[in-house]
Amino acid sequence: MTARWRLGLLIAAMLALAPAVWAVVTALPPFGSPTAAYGQVVNRLLPHLRTVSNMVAAVNFDVRGLDTLGEESMLLCAVTGAVVLLRGSRGEDRAEHAGRVPGRATIERDDASIVVCRIGAPILLAFSAYVALHGTVTPGGGFQAGAIAVSALLLVYLGDGYARWRSRVPHPLMAFIEGLGALLFVLCAALPLAWSVPALTSLLPTGKWKDLYSGGLMVPVNIGVALAVLGGFAVLVAEFMEETRTPESDPVPDEEDA
Amino acid sequence: MKAILAALLLLAACSGLLVVLSRDPKRQVFAIAANGLVLGLLFTALQAPDVALSEIAVGTALTPLLYLVTLAAIAMNRARQ
Numbered sequence: 001m002t003a004r005w006r007l008g009l010l011i012a013a014m015l016a017l018a019p020a021v022w023a024v025v026t027a028l029p030p031f032g033s034p035t036a037a038y039g040q041v042v043n044r045l046l047p048h049l050r051t052v053s054n055m056v057a058a059v060n061f062d063v064r065g066l067d068t069l070g071e072e073s074m075l076l077c078a079v080t081g082a083v084v085l086l087r088g089s090r091g092e093d094r095a096e097h098a099g100r101v102p103g104r105a106t107i108e109r110d111d112a113s114i115v116v117c118r119i120g121a122p123i124l125l126a127f128s129a130y131v132a133l134h135g136t137v138t139p140g141g142g143f144q145a146g147a148i149a150v151s152a153l154l155l156v157y158l159g160d161g162y163a164r165w166r167s168r169v170p171h172p173l174m175a176f177i178e179g180l181g182a183l184l185f186v187l188c189a190a191l192p193l194a195w196s197v198p199a200l201t202s203l204l205p206t207g208k209w210k211d212l213y214s215g216g217l218m219v220p221v222n223i224g225v226a227l228a229v230l231g232g233f234a235v236l237v238a239e240f241m242e243e244t245r246t247p248e249s250d251p252v253p254d255e256e257d258a
Numbered sequence: 259m260k261a262i263l264a265a266l267l268l269l270a271a272c273s274g275l276l277v278v279l280s281r282d283p284k285r286q287v288f289a290i291a292a293n294g295l296v297l298g299l300l301f302t303a304l305q306a307p308d309v310a311l312s313e314i315a316v317g318t319a320l321t322p323l324l325y326l327v328t329l330a331a332i333a334m335n336r337a338r339q
Contacts, residue, residue, distance in 0.1 A: 032304075056308055101334065131311070139308040147315035154319060233320060240324055243331040 051206045052136040052215040060141065061218040061225075065200040069189050072228055076182050079232040086239045094171070098163040099245030109159065117159025124152035128226070135222035136215035142222040146181075146229025153234055162241065171238045178231025184224030188217055259303075266300040287325045294318040 001009075029035045039055075046058045060068050132145035157165035192201040202216030213219060273293040280286050294317025301310035 054308075139306075140311055141308065144308055144311040144315065147312055147320065151315050151319040154323060237320070237323065237327075240327045240331075244327055244334060 047209060050202075050215055050218075051209045052218065053210045054136055054139060054141070056139065057136045057141050057215070057218055057222065061135075061221045062200065062202070062215075065189065065221070068225075069185060069200075072182060072185055072225060075232050076178070076228065079178065079236050082236055083239050086243060090242065095245075098166045099242075101245065109161070114159045117155040121152045121155040121159070124155065125149055128152060128230075132222055132226035133212065133219075135226075136218045137210060137212065142225025143229050145222075145226040147233065149226070149230040150233040150237065154237070157241075162245075166238075169234060169238070171235060174231045174234035174238065176231070177227050178235060181224045181227025181229070181231060185221055185228065188221045188224065192217075262303055263300075266296065266303055269296045270300055283329055284326070287322050287329070290325070291318045291322040294321070 034040070042055050042059060042063070046052065046055055046063075050058050050062055052058045128145045128148035131140035131148060132142055135141035135145070153165075153169050156168055160168070189199045192203060193199055195201075195203065197203070200217065200221070202218070204216040204219075206216045207214035270293070273289065273296050277286055277289040277293055280289050294313055297317060298310045298314035301307070301313055
């Protein structure tokens with residue numbers, strides 16, 4: 001089939017489907033109109049039932065908390081799978097120093113970019129802690145906090161090079177943090193079962209609405225998710241970056257290389 | 259507000275088109291990062307700041323980095339063979 005025939009077929013198919021698309025588009029509710037009944041019910045009930053002001057957190061970590069636990073395990077499994085796949089070809093042993101490809105150009109960082117990265121990384125880390133702790137109050141929560149924390153760690157790599165990134169962000173610690181976060185979530189889900197109440201039932205005091213501590217069990221669950229996402233993504237990035245190094249070459253620990 | 263939304267939607271379509279039209283993988287990565295940033299702004303404009311936060315962190319920082327690292331690893335492997 002030539003390109004012209006394919007184009008003709010595409011246009012014919014689009015023309016044939018156009019009336020159906022038009023009918024659906026014109027029947028849609030107007031842009032931005034809140035019509036979903038579920039959202040209205042959640043907005044009306046959850047501030048009183050769960051004393052949280054961030055309804056997304058209330059839905060994610062309480063109403064459908066078990067689903068979120070499944071998603072969290074999915075992330076854990078995906079990271080584990082990637083690590084197994086990559087280490088399968090590279091070996092389990094970790095080199096003491098960052099590997100270096102002989103002959104690869106070393107890119108000097110500008111003072112300006114080093115300063116921006118060194119100032120930006122701690123600010124971003126503090127922001128991610130804020131997002132995690134305020135998960136039940138303001139938009140955000142565990143996943144966002146974890147992703148922001150990883151981008152803060154990436155600034156260390158951007159500003160100070162791979163060798164220092166490798167020593168400042170130890171991979172075993174990141175793997176530990178990932179496991180710790182996932183364990184915290186599982187414990188929060190499973191411990192209520194010991195008191196013969198459904199999983200993820202909050203036995204902690206509910207706190208005050210719009211207060212930093214509000215929502216009871218959702219606070220530790222948010223922190224667990226933040227830790228698991230931070231550790232998971234950091235391990236993933238670390239394993240990927242090891243792929244671009246040759247560990248058997250001469251180690252150059254202090255050299256910045258791109 | 260309507261003008262900002264229209265501009266952002268247009269930008270999202272344009273940057274998405276750029277991802278498809280650019281043939282060099284490295285350029286595609288940067289185009290996809292730009293697309294992620296535009297989507298993050300669009301989500302902010304549509305009052306979904308939590309989605310915007312994850313889109314900007316994952317879509318413009320993490321995913322592009324993993325793509326770039328993968329491209330570098332592929333290039334290294336080719337040079338060794």
